[in-house]
Amino acid sequence: MKTALKNFKIRAIALSTGSVTRSYIEDGLAQGIPQIKLERISQTIGLNIRKTALNNITALDLCEDAGRRLLRQLDLDVSSVDAIIFVTQTPDYSQPNNASLLHGRLGLSQDSMAYDISIGCSGWVYGLHQAALLCAHGGLGRVLLCAGDTLSRTTHKLDQSINPLFGDAGSATLIERSGAEDMMYFMFGTDGSMSSAIKVPAGGSREPLTSKSKEELKDKFGNVTTQENLQMNGADVFNFTLRDVPQAIQAVMSYANYKVSEVDALVLHQANKYIVHLIGQKTGFNPHQVPNAVFAKFGNQSSASIPCVLIDSMGEALAQKAVKVVGCGFGVGLSWAAFAGEIGPITLCPIQPYPQTP
Numbered sequence: 174m175k176t177a178l179k180n181f182k183i184r185a186i187a188l189s190t191g192s193v194t195r196s197y198i199e200d201g202l203a204q205g206i207p208q209i210k211l212e213r214i215s216q217t218i219g220l221n222i223r224k225t226a227l228n229n230i231t232a233l234d235l236c237e238d239a240g241r242r243l244l245r246q247l248d249l250d251v252s253s254v255d256a257i258i259f260v261t262q263t264p265d266y267s268q269p270n271n272a273s274l275l276h277g278r279l280g281l282s283q284d285s286m287a288y289d290i291s292i293g294c295s296g297w298v299y300g301l302h303q304a305a306l307l308c309a310h311g312g313l314g315r316v317l318l319c320a321g322d323t324l325s326r327t328t329h330k331l332d333q334s335i336n337p338l339f340g341d342a343g344s345a346t347l348i349e350r351s352g353a354e355d356m357m358y359f360m361f362g363t364d365g366s367m368s369s370a371i372k373v374p375a376g377g378s379r380e381p382l383t384s385k386s387k388e389e390l391k392d393k394f395g396n397v398t399t400q401e402n403l404q405m406n407g408a409d410v411f412n413f414t415l416r417d418v419p420q421a422i423q424a425v426m427s428y429a430n431y432k433v434s435e436v437d438a439l440v441l442h443q444a445n446k447y448i449v450h451l452i453g454q455k456t457g458f459n460p461h462q463v464p465n466a467v468f469a470k471f472g473n474q475s476s477a478s479i480p481c482v483l484i485d486s487m488g489e490a491l492a493q494k495a496v497k498v499v500g501c502g503f504g505v506g507l508s509w510a511a512f513a514g515e516i517g518p519i520t521l522c523p524i525q526p527y528p529q530t531p
Contacts, residue, residue: 219446235343
């Protein structure tokens with residue numbers, strides 16, 4: 174699916190991370206993994222540290238903190254926000270939805286919309302498109318897009334194949350109706366036949382939680398998991414990423430009539446440093462055009478990783494001028510969502526942990 178929208182702009186972005194700093198090498202050594210193996214993997218895919226949330230902190234809390242800081246930075250009255258879209262796969266409850274909970278916490282008008290989107294690493298682009306539609310064609314003035322997850326607590330601590338990858342973060346992005354004629358181009362895709370490649374098998378209506386779902390299973394590599402934990406077929410996800418994501422990026426660039434030399438940055442979901450490098454290489458971008466430092470600082474932040482890149486790696490430029498950006502999120506579904514357009518100048522709130530230590 175492809176679509177193009179105008180008459181909206183991204184005005185501001187904020188992001189809050191978990192407050193616990195986890196070291197890949199220190200955690201691995203504590204589990205008896207040889208240091209030489211840890212250092213080799215760390216260098217290859219960029220595993221260094223990640224920020225995880227305290228046990229009593231959820232994606233809702235992280236996005237609330239980001240949202241409050243964003244509104245305070247802009248000196249905006251919450252009554253001017255016409256809708257909240259909350260992108261997450263780790264909501265507080267199955268019901269009510271996170272957007273309604275955040276609506277109540279922030280004290281938005283009863284006339285405003287509030288709904289969730291249940292999708293992972295492609296989710297910020299999905300949410301951006303939804304918010305843009307509401308502003309460009311729905312008559313809304315301002316939409317608060319919140320995207321974040323606490324995936325670190327969905328993995329088994331003894332599953333070395335995926336547990337060290339994930340950090341926790343919540344982002345807030347303010348989208349406004351603008352009257353601008355500049356277009357942003359979007360490209361979406363799904364391969365539902367591969368949906369089992371990333372999954373949490375138990376916990377929904379199909380497979381409720383039982384004593385059996387808690388049974389630990391060990392694979393031939395010694396990784397431990399249960400049916401209640403996030404599971405990933407690494408080979409299938411890797412092949413999907415290198416097959417479909419570069420095609421999506423090239424398709425959205427063709428749709429926007431962008432050349433690689435004209436693009437200031439290719440902003441990718443930070444699955445890991447190696448994958449980001451390979452996608453940039455396959456799409457013809459120079460390394461300096463493809464920010465890839467976020468994963469090593471924060472871990473895989475799911476739907477919050479693209480806004481993290483925009484703040485952490487591009488903040489200085491975005492605060493001053495319009496920047497031509499191509500981006501893509503990809504993951505669970507399996508799904509991908511690409512965009513191409515100009516962003517900036519915008520207000521960026523510093524990335525900070527929540528809660529902050531005194």
